[in-house]
Amino acid sequence: MVRAPYFDKNGVKKGAWSREEDDKLREHVEKYGLWNWREIPKFAGLSRCGKSCRLRWMNYLRPDVKHGNYNEEEEDLILKLHEKHGNKWSLIAAKLPGRTDNEVKNYWHAHLKKRSVKKQNTLVLKEKCSGHTSESEGSQMKKEMEARTVVSYTPSNPILESTPLSPETSCSELSNMSTDFAPKLPVSAGSNWNNIAENILPSVPTFGEFIGDFWTEPFLTDNAYTQDDFPGVSFYQEELFVSYYDDGMDFYNEMMKELPGNN
DNA sequence: AAATGGGTCAACCGCGCGGCT
């Protein structure tokens, strides 16, 4: 599951580590300690660069490092810490004995990301819904949601049928439309979903408009990650869209319960 | 049985920071 070993143009070995290399590095570090990663490969008799040695040691050979078998407590802690600190993997890993930043990062992407996004979206929408206090607004939202949902679960090309925009509308036009209301976020906020939600929500004019852009989202995703100046909103929109479809009727029912007059 | 596509994870890469000269 790793790159095949090879030598680069400078004769430095790259790719998967062999058992012999692991043994050499481990033996050297245990004997002489960690003093200079740049020099260690030379003295350990390895054709690796210092950086590669360091990574191998930190993520795999270190005696106290744990692999896999995350328990529920660790998962919850990662979720909590990520919510608080964003993608500060080294910081998060520091709170989890035996876990490395690389492993935490991988585990997050592989297992926890979906869970977190789902949680965030529910919170965001609950917050949004609770802002609408009048019955009429509530019932209006409900109507919109019902209309959208019914169409969205129609088997044949639901998105095209539901969108108020013609199929000829270009991706770039839609993309521009979707970000017109977006505030500019600091780059640091791009990886923190709390910040994203906080910064975006006040700028969403109405839930109806929000839904309108949201439902055009399938046309936006082709360049959603390329908007360098504003990664947060693109990410938010795409994940929200995915979440809607993933959660299906359960999510819809949850939304309906949140609307005024439905409690 | 073969093809395909998504998931997983070890390893790589580029960048920024801090210490030293």
Add this chain to the structure above:
DNA sequence: AAGCCGCGCGGTTGACCCATT
């Protein structure tokens, strides 16, 4: 103050695994 160097961090890549078609 400026430049160099080593280290650490976070994002990305690529190969394997496995379920599905």
